Amino acid sequence: MAQEDVKAKVLRNGVIVAGHPRSGTSLVCQLVESAGVKFPSDFEEDEYNQGGYYELALSKDLSKRLLEQAMTVENTIDMNKIVDRLNSYRGPAGLKLVRIPAIFFYRHVAKRLRAVLVYRNPADVKASMLRRGISRFSISWVENNNALIAAYENIKESIIISYESILAKEGWVEEGFKKLGLNVDLSIIKPERRTQQRSRVLITEEEKQLYKILQELERESCCIK
Numbered sequence: 646m647a648q649e650d651v652k653a654k655v656l657r658n659g660v661i662v663a664g665h666p667r668s669g670t671s672l673v674c675q676l677v678e679s680a681g682v683k684f685p686s687d688f689e690e691d692e693y694n695q696g697g698y699y700e701l702a703l704s705k706d707l708s709k710r711l712l713e714q715a716m717t718v719e720n721t722i723d724m725n726k727i728v729d730r731l732n733s734y735r736g737p738a739g740l741k742l743v744r745i746p747a748i749f750f751y752r753h754v755a756k757r758l759r760a761v762l763v764y765r766n767p768a769d770v771k772a773s774m775l776r777r778g779i780s781r782f783s784i785s786w787v788e789n790n791n792a793l794i795a796a797y798e799n800i801k802e803s804i805i806i807s808y809e810s811i812l813a814k815e816g817w818v819e820e821g822f823k824k825l826g827l828n829v830d831l832s833i834i835k836p837e838r839r840t841q842q843r844s845r846v847l848i849t850e851e852e853k854q855l856y857k858i859l860q861e862l863e864r865e866s867c868c869i870k
Contacts, residue, residue, distance in 0.1 A: 664763030669808030674699035679830035760803035772844035821867030
């Protein structure tokens with residue numbers, strides 16, 4: 646099949662939740678779902694994500710390939726399958742991404758795209774991943790969260806919010822979601838499910854600096870005074 650024979654389909658009304666693995670993306674998906682956004686998913690809950698994973702198997706695989714190959718014919722076909730599934734819902738549909746740079750491929754095909762960009766203390770992320778036997782991810786925490794910042798800077802309807810703020814039910818959390826037109830139900834948050842807190846796992850100076858920047862951008866994006 647020739648490249649010109651395949652055209653990317655338009656995502657009509659998408660909400661993407663993006664964040665590094667073990668940063669609270671599944672919890673945020675639950676919150677966004679409480680606001681009436683449908684998330685298709687191929688994975689059930691387990692001891693690590695008791696509320697479910699909110700992920701599509703095809704999307705997980707495609708995200709890897711998009712970062713390696715960009716929009717090849719095969720990748721365009723698979724993205725169209727995902728877009729068709731999201732567009733099959735009457736209202737807004739959600740998609741979870743843990744390879745954050747992949748969000749830009751969806752941005753290019755979206756008529757309307759809202760993004761909730763989630764981050765977490767890098768020490769707790771590392772500790773939580775190690776608890777699952779994962780010593781490293783294909784994209785580093787720094788690379789992934791730099792892409793998160795770029796997404797915030799380039800997607801008009803987007804907010805940055807931390808896992809810690811959500812679990813603490815900080816006052817700006819609900820306001821941040823409202824900026825995106827999402828009236829979430831904070832009662833579904835279960836802080837007792839938290840797996841790591843104030844870990845003493847070593848982090849780099851670069852990670853410390855980026856974490857501070859993310860905290861500043863969270864205040865900016867959610868209008869925290």
